[in-house]
Amino acid sequence: MADLTAEVKEFAKQAGADLVGVAPMERFDGVPPERSPRSISPEATSVVVIGRRITRGTLRGTEEGTNLELYGQFGVSWLNQQFLALTTCEVTEWLEDRGWEATPLFPFPPEAYPQGIAVRAGAPAPNVYPDFDHAAIAAGLAEMGYLGVALTPQFGHRQRWQLIVTDAPLEGDPLLDAGLAEVCRDCADACPVGALHPDREQTLTIAGREFTVAGIDYSLCRSCRNGARPNPYHPSGKPDRLAAVCMRTCMMALEASGKLESSFATPFRVRPAWGFDRAGDPVEPASCQGGGE
Numbered sequence: 170m171a172d173l174t175a176e177v178k179e180f181a182k183q184a185g186a187d188l189v190g191v192a193p194m195e196r197f198d199g200v201p202p203e204r205s206p207r208s209i210s211p212e213a214t215s216v217v218v219i220g221r222r223i224t225r226g227t228l229r230g231t232e233e234g235t236n237l238e239l240y241g242q243f244g245v246s247w248l249n250q251q252f253l254a255l256t257t258c259e260v261t262e263w264l265e266d267r268g269w270e271a272t273p274l275f276p277f278p279p280e281a282y283p284q285g286i287a288v289r290a291g292a293p294a295p296n297v298y299p300d301f302d303h304a305a306i307a308a309g310l311a312e313m314g315y316l317g318v319a320l321t322p323q324f325g326h327r328q329r330w331q332l333i334v335t336d337a338p339l340e341g342d343p344l345l346d347a348g349l350a351e352v353c354r355d356c357a358d359a360c361p362v363g364a365l366h367p368d369r370e371q372t373l374t375i376a377g378r379e380f381t382v383a384g385i386d387y388s389l390c391r392s393c394r395n396g397a398r399p400n401p402y403h404p405s406g407k408p409d410r411l412a413a414v415c416m417r418t419c420m421m422a423l424e425a426s427g428k429l430e431s432s433f434a435t436p437f438r439v440r441p442a443w444g445f446d447r448a449g450d451p452v453e454p455a456s457c458q459g460g461g462e
Contacts, residue, residue, distance in 0.1 A: 174340040177264065181219055184259040185252065188220030188321060188328060190308030193341035196376040197307065202293040203282045206304075209297055210272050210334045215341065216299075217271075217333040218308035219260060221253045222324050223411065225433065228420075231396045231412045234443045240412045245401055248329050249276065257331040269337035276301045276330060278406025301330040306375045309342030312349045313373055313380035316356055316365070316415055320349040323430050325423045326416050344378060349428055357383050359418040359454045361444035364389035394445040395454070414442050414454050 230236030264271035283294035302319035305311040311319035357365040369384025396413040400406030
């Protein structure tokens with residue numbers, strides 16, 4: 170088991186993965202059937218979680234407010250649908266060539282459920298999709314951040330995830346305990362549209378661990394003009410906030426805290442952050458004006 174796990178991880182890295190972890194299927198106990206990988210592959214024993222980084226420079230055009238499509242290509246569409254998809258496909262084939270069933274999954278939003286009619290009594294309707302951030306936490310790669318997005322010690326929020334559900338006898342990774350969500354709450358103050366509410370905090374339980382998350386009004390996030398984008402797969406899914414000013418502020422705080430393994434010669438924010446409020450008027454987001462010298 171240990172040898173096979175090490176081999177598939179090594180192959181995933183060779184195929185372009187920056188992050189790879191294994192979640193035993195029991196870590197999804199209690200997950201509703203419409204979000205459980207068991208519903209897709211009942212005989213599977215593990216979920217392999219594969220991540221590829223969003224390069225820090227991909228967020229530069231958004232931080233400066235001068236090229237928002239730079240992130241749209243290298244951080245969203247090309248990264249998810251080409252670079253990461255190719256890595257996931259190659260790892261799936263590697264497992265299949267060794268006699269193990271492997272089902273690749275792309276990050277369709279579970280909020281879009283249901284999209285069909287159940288084919289048999291007791292079965293969830295199509296399309297079943299797990300929560301990929303939750304899967305990354307269950308695989309020991311991440312912790313849930315205060316903004317409801319998975320954070321890793323390598324990149325903070327700067328990665329995309331895809332999954333492989335398999336019956337290969339793989340060894341699960343220990344859950345991560347890096348204190349990544351305990352840095353500050355500046356991200357909540359930074360939101361120019363008032364979508365984040367520390368007074369409405371929630372506790373999420375994932376694979377037996379509890380995480381505190383701000384109350385988030387996703388309807389306001391959908392109207393955000395500060396780097397957020399519509400969900401790339403379905404309008405009912407949560408908006409993509411990885412380039413929004415709240416997440417960029419979180420990244421700054423993680424870098425300043427020394428909690429991330431990656432380090433850079435220059436600070437990310439070198440001038441006050443830009444922003445637009447709900448009315449579309451320019452504002453300077455609070456608590457995120459710090460930058461370089």
